[in-house]
Amino acid sequence: MDGGGRHPLSVFSNGARLAFRRDDLGKEIMGIAVPGALALLADPLASLVDTAFIGHIGPVELAAVGVSIAVFNQVSRIAIFPLVSVTTSFVAEEDATSSDRCKDEISSDKERNVSDCEMDQLIPREDTSTTSAGKSPFQTDSREVERKNIPSVSTALLVGGVLGLVQTVLLVLCAKPILGFMGVKPDSGMLKPALQYLVLRSLGAPAVLLSLAMQGVFRGLKDTKTPLYASVVGDTINIVLDPIFMFVFHYGVGGAAVAHVISQYFIAAILLWKLRLHVELLPPSLKHLQIGRFLKNGFLLLTRVIAATCCVTLSASMAARLGSTQMAAFQICLQIWLASSLLADGLAFAAQAILASAFARKDQSKAIATASRVLQLGMVLGVLLSILIGVGLRIGSTLFTENQDVLNHIYMATPFVALTQPINALAFVFDGVNYGASDFAYAAYSMILVAIVSIVCIVTLTSYGGFIGIWIALSIYMCLRMFAGFWRIGTAQGPWAFLRD
Known part of the structure; x- marks a missing residue:
């Protein structure tokens, strides 16, 4: 499949009839995407379980935990997304190039072996002490114990551990002023439970950052099953411990936080144990650490994440200022x-890992086919989610709260949550496409422009529309994110300039 002679916009409809075809590309995409999506869903679902349990304590506690979760998640996103995205791309590139080198070496070895065999026929070997397999009984097959040496792995673990410790210290020392910025006033009933939950939850930040760094490594290796298994085990522990700590030991919202922290350390331990079996965790020397490369591209994505975080955090802050009822529904x-x-x-994730390998190998045909397929699948997924949430949220809202005022506000927001799903899906897929092409600069600068417009919309529309105004503004925000991704490929700029050839 060649992009030559086609309009750049054709990448969106290229092979649309084959979107669900189970060819090699389709199997590769789904093999990465399905376990990756399920692993990602594990943590939000665990937070939803926390929310469901806490919702039965009372609306004030539910609103308080909502603010704390929003703070923790947004602070974590500032560190996690640059780290994970850069790690995935770099590991995929290094793994692809190292695999190509290994193939070349194997081909060279085969050629040498053929020459050796020809010489053996002319000059028989005097040493016959080898086994019938052609090697000493004391020798081991190095391929059986050999682990991959990928410098980005060591760098990602180091950066992740340091960032996790920094996040813990920051949230423990600054929890109260941060909550105040989020609209939780000193005389508010939400302050005590929010402060308790945030401080305890922050103790798990090192495990969270290390886990996500290792997930980035596994994604770069096109293995999303291992992170899925680890997440399922950890979050099952969280779900089991939640009611025990909250209702048996009567720790309340603090019990939910402790259960979540324990589960995160279990996930980190499992991933670290599995990773050491496949990859060298320690670099041969400090000079092999790619700190400079990580910092350069990580800083670009950091500006992007800060811009995106400002939009969501500001929305949560605006909801908190409207009152505990609105904040509970918003959460x-x-x-x-x-x-x-x-x-x-x-x-x-699938787009990023496959595209990073394709661009590293300069395989433009596969890059086009991959981008087309994931965008088409993203649109279909968004439509299905829109239908599912439109029906499910209306019916299942009582699982989270029985407060009628909170339920009424949930019903008001349901159309926005449901109808924006196709837009959200395409926006997220475009992110993976940009990262896979290592187009980090455009991803950063375009998000800054999107955030500026969105922040103005959030402040203005909340002033006039209240709770509904927040959701209108968030819908505009996601539309702008989708358009930014569409513009890059549609105009064949940056790494996609070859579409004009």
Whole structure:
């Protein structure tokens, strides 16, 4: 499949009839996307379980935890997304190039072996002490114990561990002023439970950052099953411990936080144990660490994440200022909105890993085919999620709260949560496409422009429309994100300039 002679916009409709075809590309995409999406859903679902349990304590506690989760998640995103995205791309590139080198070496070895065999026929070997397999009984097959040496792995673990410790210290020391900025006033009933949950939850930040760094490594290796298994085990522990700590030991919202922290350390331990079996965790020397490369591209994505974080955090802050009822409803809708949209991130991971390998090998045909397929699948996924959430949120809202005022606000937000799903799905998939092409600069600068417009919309529309105004503004924000991704490929700029050839 060649992009030559075609209009750049044709990449969106290229092979549309084959979107669900189970060819090699389709199997590769789904093999990465499905486990990756399920692994991503595990943590938001665990947060939804926390939300459901806490919702039965009372609306004030539910609103308080909503603010704390929003703060923790947004602070984590500032570190996680640059780290994971850069790690995935770099590991995929290095793994692809190292695999190509290994193939070349194997081909050279075969040629040498053929020459050796010809010489053996002329000059028989005097040493016959080898086994019938052609090697000493004391020798081991190095391929059986050999682990991959990928410098980005060591760098990602180092950066992840340091960032996790920094996040813990920051949130423990600054929890109260941060909550105040989020609209939780000193005389508010939300302050005590929000402060308790945030401080305890922050103790798990090192495990969260290390886990996500290792997930980035596994994604770059096109293995999303291992992170899925680890997440399922950890979040099952969280779900089991939640009611025990909250209702048996009567720790309340603090019990939910402790259960979540324990589960995160279990996930980190499992991933670290599995990773050491496949990859060298320590670099041969400090000079092999790619700190400079990580910092350069990580800083670009950091500016992007900060811009995106400002939009979501400002929305949560505006909801908190409207009152505990509005904040409780906003928290439930936001968790569902993000959790459902993260399904598209599975496709984004597949796009990033496959495209990074394709660009490293200069395989333009595969790059075009991959981008087309994941965008088409993203659109279909968004439509299905829209239908599912439109029906499910209306029926299942009582699982989170029985407060009628909160339920009424959830019903008001349901159309926005449901109808924006196709837009959200495409926006997330475009992120994966940009990262796979290592187009980090455009991803950063375009998000800054999107955030500026969106922040103005959030402040203005909330002033006039209140709770509904927040959701209108968030819908505009996601539309702008989708358009930014569409523009890059559609105009054949940056790494996609070859589409004009």
